Amino acid sequence: MERGAIREKLLDAAGALMREFDTVEIGILDIAARAQVNHGMIRYYFGSKEGMLLALLDRDLTARIRQLSALLRLDVTASERMRIHLEGILDTYYQIPYLNRLIQLMVRDSSPERVRYIAEELLKPLANAQQTIIEEGISSGEFRPVDPKLFYFNAVGAADGLYCNRFTLSSVFGGTGVADDALHERYRRHTVETLMAGLRKP
Amino acid sequence: MERGAIREKLLDAAGALMREFDTVEIGILDIAARAQVNHGMIRYYFGSKEGMLLALLDRDLTARIRQLSALLRLDVTASERMRIHLEGILDTYYQIPYLNRLIQLMVRDSSPERVRYIAEELLKPLANAQQTIIEEGISSGEFRPVDPKLFYFNAVGAADGLYCNRFTLSSVFGGTGVADDALHERYRRHTVETLMAGLRKP
Numbered sequence: 001m002e003r004g005a006i007r008e009k010l011l012d013a014a015g016a017l018m019r020e021f022d023t024v025e026i027g028i029l030d031i032a033a034r035a036q037v038n039h040g041m042i043r044y045y046f047g048s049k050e051g052m053l054l055a056l057l058d059r060d061l062t063a064r065i066r067q068l069s070a071l072l073r074l075d076v077t078a079s080e081r082m083r084i085h086l087e088g089i090l091d092t093y094y095q096i097p098y099l100n101r102l103i104q105l106m107v108r109d110s111s112p113e114r115v116r117y118i119a120e121e122l123l124k125p126l127a128n129a130q131q132t133i134i135e136e137g138i139s140s141g142e143f144r145p146v147d148p149k150l151f152y153f154n155a156v157g158a159a160d161g162l163y164c165n166r167f168t169l170s171s172v173f174g175g176t177g178v179a180d181d182a183l184h185e186r187y188r189r190h191t192v193e194t195l196m197a198g199l200r201k202p
Numbered sequence: 203m204e205r206g207a208i209r210e211k212l213l214d215a216a217g218a219l220m221r222e223f224d225t226v227e228i229g230i231l232d233i234a235a236r237a238q239v240n241h242g243m244i245r246y247y248f249g250s251k252e253g254m255l256l257a258l259l260d261r262d263l264t265a266r267i268r269q270l271s272a273l274l275r276l277d278v279t280a281s282e283r284m285r286i287h288l289e290g291i292l293d294t295y296y297q298i299p300y301l302n303r304l305i306q307l308m309v310r311d312s313s314p315e316r317v318r319y320i321a322e323e324l325l326k327p328l329a330n331a332q333q334t335i336i337e338e339g340i341s342s343g344e345f346r347p348v349d350p351k352l353f354y355f356n357a358v359g360a361a362d363g364l365y366c367n368r369f370t371l372s373s374v375f376g377g378t379g380v381a382d383d384a385l386h387e388r389y390r391r392h393t394v395e396t397l398m399a400g401l402r403k404p
Contacts, residue, residue, distance in 0.1 A: 100366075100367055100370075103367075103369060103370065104367075104369065115369075118369075119369070119372075119373035120373075123370055123373045123374065124373060127373075127374045146392065146396070147388070147392060149374055150364075150388065150389055150392040150393070151392070151396070152374060153360065153363040153364040153367075153370075153389070154360045154392075154393055154397075156370075157359040157360040157361070157362055157363020158355065158356045158359040158360050158363070159359070160362070160363060161355040161359020161362060161363070162352075162355040162359065164302075165302055165305075165306070167305060167306065167309040167317075167320075167321070168302075168325055168355075169355075171320075171322075171325040171326060171329070172325065172326070172329045172351055172354060173351060186349070186352065187352055187355070190348060190349060190353070190356075191356055193400070194348070194353070194356055194397065194400030194401075195356075195396065195400065197399045197400040197402070197404070198395070198396030198397065198399040199396075202399075
């Protein structure tokens, strides 16, 4: 395998195991076994398990930060931009339900420098982009004057809420508690509608 | 101390430590020390640590289920009832930010019988009460026809979102990431407004 291929395989394996077992507490031996490589490769490519987790978070979020910058340049109304953005958040938590738990784990175990990186380079750009869209909508008269910081936690919380609580999901809906494409589709439509109504100027 | 007093002190101590340290992984020695009782009392009153955690969850939620039944009997419009209910959810997660994590821990470690109890006696009554209010609002023409189960995860997720992610909160707002009364007040007003707008018939 090429250098990049092994690195990607390890990240894919870590993400897949976190999704399957609904926890971010996954051992390096299990990750290496799933990726079908020697576990020494984790140290070789990432320095440590913690370095690998940061690389996973970075990969998961950096692509989305880039998409969000592209969205900010799109020539559409603030409402349309917000709708696309909210759909993106719901898709993100459906694909990466372990996101908030991974951040919590990293913050607990990582060096101050890495913690600063997560705050400044990953979380703030996402919150700031959403703030830009909301301010645009307020000044165009599409949105009521909400505090963008407060709305941020509505949006992220609502997305996290369904995909991160398998037991509650199974208690309320029956079944395994793992959302499938059909439920995700319904939840996304419903939640974007609810949040957009919450923003809209009456 | 009286029998009941020691029991309550232990539950208070467990809850206080979970809030302070932002984790549900608290040792029984720390809980006993905070309660200023011998740790053997945990076994005496609850059988095991897991029994104590269930008692904590039970105490935290049973009072709220009772309040919710009283709310269902109140002679007000569905909108007013929903507003009071949503404020209650926000207050709950502000006071008990560890709630979802405690449920996850219990489900992982408890007997099937206890897991069934949590689902049937604690989570379902809450979801069902909210469903009753939403159906009332739909049939009175106050609410648009939303799926109450989907809305449940919007409400719980939005409440959980602010109080359960201290690092994100600190990255976005600065400061310690622990919400104080003033921020809670603002978040509650904002979130109830957002969710009510999402329910209201346009």
